Amino acid sequence: MTRVVCPGSFDPVTNGHLDIVRRASRLFDEVVVAVLVNESKKSLFSLEERMDLLARATSDLPNVSVDSFQGLLVDFCTEHDVSAIVKGLRAVSDFDYELQMAQMNGNLTDVDTVFIPTSPEYSFLASSLVKEVAKGGGDVSGLVPDFVLARLDEVFGR
Numbered sequence: 001m002t003r004v005v006c007p008g009s010f011d012p013v014t015n016g017h018l019d020i021v022r023r024a025s026r027l028f029d030e031v032v033v034a035v036l037v038n039e040s041k042k043s044l045f046s047l048e049e050r051m052d053l054l055a056r057a058t059s060d061l062p063n064v065s066v067d068s069f070q071g072l073l074v075d076f077c078t079e080h081d082v083s084a085i086v087k088g089l090r091a092v093s094d095f096d097y098e099l100q101m102a103q104m105n106g107n108l109t110d111v112d113t114v115f116i117p118t119s120p121e122y123s124f125l126a127s128s129l130v131k132e133v134a135k136g137g138g139d140v141s142g143l144v145p146d147f148v149l150a151r152l153d154e155v156f157g158r
C-alpha cells in the first residue's frame with residue numbers, strides 16, 4: 001500500500017491543487033492532503049475552514065483524506081507512514097525551490113518527492129493570486145470550486 005502526501009497552505013484550495021490531488025489519487029493507493037499550520041503566516045481562511053473546503057472538494061475521491069500538520073513535513077511523513085511527497089510543478093520557476101525542498105526532505109529522512117506537471121490550463125494559478133484578484137473584484141470563477149468562490153465573495157463583501 002502506497003500512501004502519499006500532498007502538502008500545502010491551501011489558502012484557499014484552487015482547481016490547480018485539485019488537479020494534482022485528483023491525478024495523485026489515480027496513481028497511489030492513498031492520498032493525504034496535509035494543510036500546514038503556520039502561526040507566523042497570516043492566512044485568509046482559518047485552518048478549520050481550509051480543511052473543510054478541501055474535504056468538500058475531494059469528497060468524490062474515496063482514497064483521499066484531509067489532515068493538518070505543524071512543524072516539519074518529514075515528521076508528518078514518518079508518523080503517518082507516508083512514503084512519498086507529491087508536488088505539482090507549474091513552471092520552471094517552481095523547480096529550483098521545489099528541488100531544494102525535495103533534496104532537503106530526502107536528506108532528513110528517506111522520503112521521496114514525486115513531481116506531477118500541472119495541467120497547462122492551471123499553470124498560472126496560485127492561491128495568492130486568486131485572493132488578490134478576488135479582493136480587487138476580478139472574476140476567479142473556473143479557478144476555484146464554486147463553494148470556494150462563494151466564500152471569497154462573502155469575505156470580500158461582494
Ligand code: PNS
Pocket residue numbers: 007008009010036071072073074100101102104105
Ligand atoms: O502551499 P505552500 O505554502 O507553497 O506549501 C509549502 C509547504 C507547506 C509544502 C512547505 O512550506 C512545507 O513543507 N512546510 C513544512 C515545514 C518544513 O518541513 N520545512 C522544510 C522544507 S525542506
